[in-house]
Amino acid sequence: MISTSLKRFYDPTFTVTDQYKDSLPDLQNGPSSLIEGANVPIQQVGISNFRVPLKYATPDGELLTLETSVDGYVGLDAGKKGINMSRIMRTFYEFQNDVFYPGKIEEILRAYKKELDSKTAFLKLSFSYPMMKQSLRSGLEGYQYYDISFEGKMDEYGRFRKFVHLEFVYSSACPCSYELAEHARETRDVATIPHSQRSVASLTIELNDDLFVDDIVEICQNALHTETQVMVKREDEQAFAEMNGAYQKFVEDAARLLYDELNAKDEIFDFVVRCAHMESLHSHDAVSRICKGVQNGLR
DSSP states (O other): OOOTTSOOSOOTTOOOOHHHHHHSOOSTTSOGGGOOSOOOOEEEEEEEEEEEEEEEEOTTSOEEEEEEEEEEEEEEOTTOOOOOTHHHHHHHHTTTTSEEOGGGHHHHHHHHHHHTTOSOEEEEEEEEEEEEEEOSSSOOEEEEEEEEEEEEEEOTTOOEEEEEEEEEEEEEEOHHHHHHHHHHHHHHOOOOOOOEEEEEEEEEEEESSOOOHHHHHHHHHHHHOOBOOSSOOHHHHHHHHHHHHHTOOOHHHHHHHHHHHHHTOTTEEEEEEEEEEOOSSSSSOEEEEEEOOOTTOOO
């Protein structure tokens, strides 16, 4: 039974001394006899989706403060009960006023390994990056948002790898549908509309050197051309239809076009791309996946 003599109120005047802190129980750092289940290593232990406003730089030097979802993990050796989870966030907050880019993550991972006495560490920063886009013909402007993640990994030898993930949304007009539509018009004078659909290219890029988000978006635009639009009047809609006609593509074409652009960049060590065309003809999607082909690389 709970003693009736215990105080049942919160005392805001209570002062925590070093001696009192030393007396507090610490199960995370307790003996291995406290481990439940198999006494084996755990590859990742930490916190997912703690959110902070972080600074990112544009190519022209402007600093954007963007709400960012952070995943931070370290490896846990066999024989250890657990980690102090709060140190994942507390250590990250020591960098909260810095400008973030893929290479910056290396500093945080080294701090994680030191502060949590771990051999490996992982960090992922996910955010929505705004870029002002001009309409095709009307002269209007609007913000396009790109879902981006910066990711870093550090192994037990201190080797650091950095990645960028990007979701790029575009339109894909089917070349086969176009030819069939033209055939019906020419042979039977029948009005037809070739089908096109919203499509998504999901990129994972391992970097040699840092790239701005704007640079990666530009790679996708140069490869595919038919990015979906933000601000649209009638003249823009017509221009977009013309653009889709000029840059028709199967899902296989999209993957190879992106390969060509990505493979030409010295800053990029490895990559894997997944293109998905959300078919307007079929009840299923058409998908193509391509990688650079680095030995033991991304697949």
